[in-house]
Amino acid sequence: MQSPHKTVVAIGNFDGVHLGHQTLLAEAQAQAPELPLVVVTFWPHPKSVIRPGTEPPLLTDLPDRIDLLTKAGVSEVRVVPFTADVMAWSPQEFVDRVLLPLQPAVIVVGSNFTFGRKAAGTVATLKELGTGRYQVHEVDLTEVAQVTTCSSAVRQALADGDVEGAAEHLGRPFRYSGVVMMGHQRGRDLGFPTANLPVERGHAAPGDGVYAGWLTIDGETTAMPASISVGTNPTFDDVPHVVVEAYVLDRTDLNLYGKTVHVDFVARLRGNVKFYGLDSLVEQIGKDVEDTRRILAGATGRAGEQQPA
Template identity: 35%
Template structure:
């Protein structure tokens, strides 16, 4: 997949000089609704014998429009993860736009002229709720007027699951309330975060449950506080394990939120290594135990429950 970064105003020689089908969206999470947009665009590209391109942004538009701190925004997928998911869906070209104030303050007509017609789109495919230009003034209902017959438009209807709209906001709400299974259903894959392993207190090792203390990417949304059955990617291989997100409340002291993973059947030094975590199954909330012995007993049960989960046919 070719990735082309564009900064407004872009130069004509920055873009590919051929017709495309263009899928539009921010695509945070690349969930089932987004996948429906991209898959429909792919069908159209194959029908016409041209490339499938996706346009997305390097940051959420609300950072510009609402003047909020970019560090406070949590994503379901970083740019790198998003590109990985696009490639898995067969996208040929991704236009990654720097969402600057100048870009965001374009008129809707200018956006269509420069970033749809200018990118040589024969067809645009987008979800029913796609908006463009300045906030809340241009949408799929206004696109035909701005298109002026220069490209075809395909609108993808709302996708629902369990009588609720599949969407990034819904998935974030599910993750922050511990409903991991339904979040994964709406994503269409197992939710994944990234980070690197840093030294911890070594308390888990003393209890017989050594953990990788993962400093997570601050841009990625972590699931709610609790204990989970997970997989962790280390040294090019996925390993099963169990993870805790919490504050180590059983022990004294004020602590920052931590993400710790006990990797099953694993005994290697991985400090400093990049890892990815797949969040499969919510086991229980964080609990303050009366003693280390009581915690060890619960960890033993957590391990049994996690190993059992990974033996189930549909995990």
């Protein structure tokens, strides 16, 4: 559908809406503050179509991505269904079919932007195709501690259990969201009931270990301190898939089954180990709880937020 007014258009995959994406959006808004900012993004991840099986785990699903973009000031999100047909478009076809109908006055992209069949289009191509029709603003890549901020850098930090490093690139703690499922209820029997969130295939999560963080019930604003385990529970060896298990400190009265919750990761406490007795397991959980309490004491209010910085 043709847009009746001029717009500023930002293009990208925007998985995670990290600091690099946030910088691009801020510069897009600065180009023409009086114009609506429209984001063009793609779903599913292009690699799932270009080379099926090589697509990376997602930092955010599509609704969360749109929510983050909207909170960053985007007026409209145009989602392009990435199919084999779209993959075969020439750069000219992409401009004609996707961009021109948005009536762009300015198009904003990262310096590494490519588009069209076999990534034949570059920023220079976009400028050439826009001669007399729109301007192109190129944004340099963002760096944190001399590391280029990108979705891959965030995924690697998470895989390494470095949730603090991931947060530096995201501009906020990494969040895993899901519906609380019933587990074996061993935590309840041990005095530490947990909210169990199976990690869905194709979604990123921190590497196996124990973390300090926050749990927020969807629709509520209070972030509750939580000790979080990620993994397959090596002590009992009967969990076939990775699960995020969050124990809200000092709360045994919560009934979260069937509710959507958000778990924000602040710091890693330790790796997962196999315990050979319940006494040693309970003792270690108690230590984890106290370590969580200590770490979060100075972090109140830092989590429970999905709004980009």
